[in-house]
Amino acid sequence: MGFSNIYFQKALQCINQHREQVQLQAQQEKQAIYAAHPELARLEHAIADKAVQATRAMLSGGEVRQAIQQLSTESQQLQDQRNAYLLQNQIDQKKLHPVYWCDKCADTGYDQGKLCSCVKKMAIGFAIEQLNAATPLEHSRFDNFSLDRYPKRSEQSGVSPQEIMSKIYQYCKDYAEHFTEHAESLLFFGDTGLGKTHLSLAIARVVLQKGYCVIYGPVNHLLGQIEHEHFSKEKNGTSLQTMLDCDLLILDDLGAEFTTPFTVSTLYDLINSRILNNKPTIINTNLTVQELEQQYAPRIVSRICGCYKCFKFLGADLRLKK
Numbered sequence: 145m146g147f148s149n150i151y152f153q154k155a156l157q158c159i160n161q162h163r164e165q166v167q168l169q170a171q172q173e174k175q176a177i178y179a180a181h182p183e184l185a186r187l188e189h190a191i192a193d194k195a196v197q198a199t200r201a202m203l204s205g206g207e208v209r210q211a212i213q214q215l216s217t218e219s220q221q222l223q224d225q226r227n228a229y230l231l232q233n234q235i236d237q238k239k240l241h242p243v244y245w246c247d248k249c250a251d252t253g254y255d256q257g258k259l260c261s262c263v264k265k266m267a268i269g270f271a272i273e274q275l276n277a278a279t280p281l282e283h284s285r286f287d288n289f290s291l292d293r294y295p296k297r298s299e300q301s302g303v304s305p306q307e308i309m310s311k312i313y314q315y316c317k318d319y320a321e322h323f324t325e326h327a328e329s330l331l332f333f334g335d336t337g338l339g340k341t342h343l344s345l346a347i348a349r350v351v352l353q354k355g356y357c358v359i360y361g362p363v364n365h366l367l368g369q370i371e372h373e374h375f376s377k378e379k380n381g382t383s384l385q386t387m388l389d390c391d392l393l394i395l396d397d398l399g400a401e402f403t404t405p406f407t408v409s410t411l412y413d414l415i416n417s418r419i420l421n422n423k424p425t426i427i428n429t430n431l432t433v434q435e436l437e438q439q440y441a442p443r444i445v446s447r448i449c450g451c452y453k454c455f456k457f458l459g460a461d462l463r464l465k466k
Contacts, residue, residue: 151267151268151270151271152259152263152264152267154267154270155253155263155264155266155267155270156253156263158266159245159246159251159252159253159262159263159266160251160252160253162244162245162251163242163244163250163251163252166242166243166244166251167242169242170239170240170241170242170243173239173240174239174240177235177239177240181229181233181235183229184226184229184230184233184235187222187225187226187229188226188240190222191219191222191223191226194215194218194219194222195219197215198212198215198216198219201215245262246260246262248260248261248262249262264355268352268353268355271352271357271358284341284342284343284345284346284349285346285349286313286316286317286320286346286350289313289339289342289343289346291306291309291310291313292306293459294306294309294458294459294460295459295460298458303458305458305459306459308456308458309338309339309457309458309459312343312455312457313343315455316343316346316347317346319347320346320347320349320350320351321350323347323350323351323354323356323392323424325356325391325422325423325424326422326423326424327392327424328424328452328453329418329419329424329425329426329427329451329452329453330424330425330426330427330452330453330454330455331426331427331429331448331449331452331453331454331455332344332426332427332428332429332455332457333428333429333430333431333432333433333454333455333456333457334430334456334457334458335430335457336430337460338457338458338459339457339459340428340429340457341396341397341428344360344394344396344426344428345360345394347392347394347426348360348392348394351391351392356391356392357389357390357391357392358390358391358392358393358394359386359387359390359392359393359394360394360396361394361395361396362396362397362400362401363395363396363397363398363399363400363401363411364397364400364401364402366383366387366395367401367407367410367411368401369383370383370384370387370410371404371406371407371410374406384410384413384414387414388414388417388418388421388423390423391423391424392423392424392425392426393414393418393423393424393425393426394425394426394427394428395414395425395426395427395428396428397428397429397430398427398428398429398431398436399429399430399431399435399436399439400430403439403440408440408441408444411440411444412441412443412444412447415444415447415448416447419447419451425452427448427452433445433449433454436448
């Protein structure tokens with residue numbers, strides 16, 4: 145699917161606005177230089193006129209090779225005179241032309257009939273910016289996820305939370321690096337403050353940079369948005385369809401929302417539809433599987449447990465340690 149068209153449209157609009165701005169600035173700069181240097185203006189106009197004459201000669205048909213060669217020679221002589229004048233008067237030639245962001249597409253947004261890479265790069269930036277506005281995306285990266293905060297050995301169970309979390313961390317990192325539209329769905333569960341949100345956002349950051357469309361949000365917020373649009377008089381909401389279609393959906397803090405028949409039904413539709421369409425979802429929850437079964441319909445929990453790869457996060461609350 146890739147990005148929502150909203151990001152591409154915003155990027156194209158921004159690039160085209162810059163193109164118009166630099167073209168206007170260059171035109172004003174050129175007029176000021178020509179006013180101060182009439183001889184330069186004469187040479188530039190003469191060069192342009194030779195190009196027009198060459199075009200007319202080619203369109204006229206017949207034997208035009210000699211005429212075009214003569215025009216090319218005269219044009220080159222004029223260009224040499226122009227360059228010498230610029231050098232003599234210390235005029236920066238770049239001031240006579242617009243300075244575009246992208247040399248490939250000259251800020252048109254298209255390169256050889258296709259969307260230029262600069263549009264995609266800017267669209268990714270807008271997507272990250274929007275996600276970061278509501279989440280700690282900038283602070284949730286793989287390179288600042290510290291395994292040292294996890295105890296090396298649990299006195300109660302005898303297992304090593306640090307060793308287990310090291311394996312989960314490495315899996316998440318590999319998952320992000322090799323992400324595809326048909327990657328596995330993941331369930332992160334465990335007590336609060338163990339890094340579930342951090343790792344899911346670290347995945348989101350890498351996946352976004354690869355050009356995929358990612359939607360992240362607390363379950364109560366996303367379901368509330370769908371419910372509001374569903375019962376709105378306008379009936380023109382697109383949140384549900386966008387969540388169904390996006391390349392990666394991240395549902396944070398499952399179990400903290402206020403459940404109603406509508407939200408439970410919507411949650412099942414989201415989870416089941418994305419499973420049927422082989423689209424990955426990441427779910428974070430502080431609840432155990434048994435607690436999920438108590439709060440939701442068995443069909444929801446069975447779909448998650450049967451189709452998601454499950455990871456139990458261990459350790460002490462990292463927020464309290466900080």
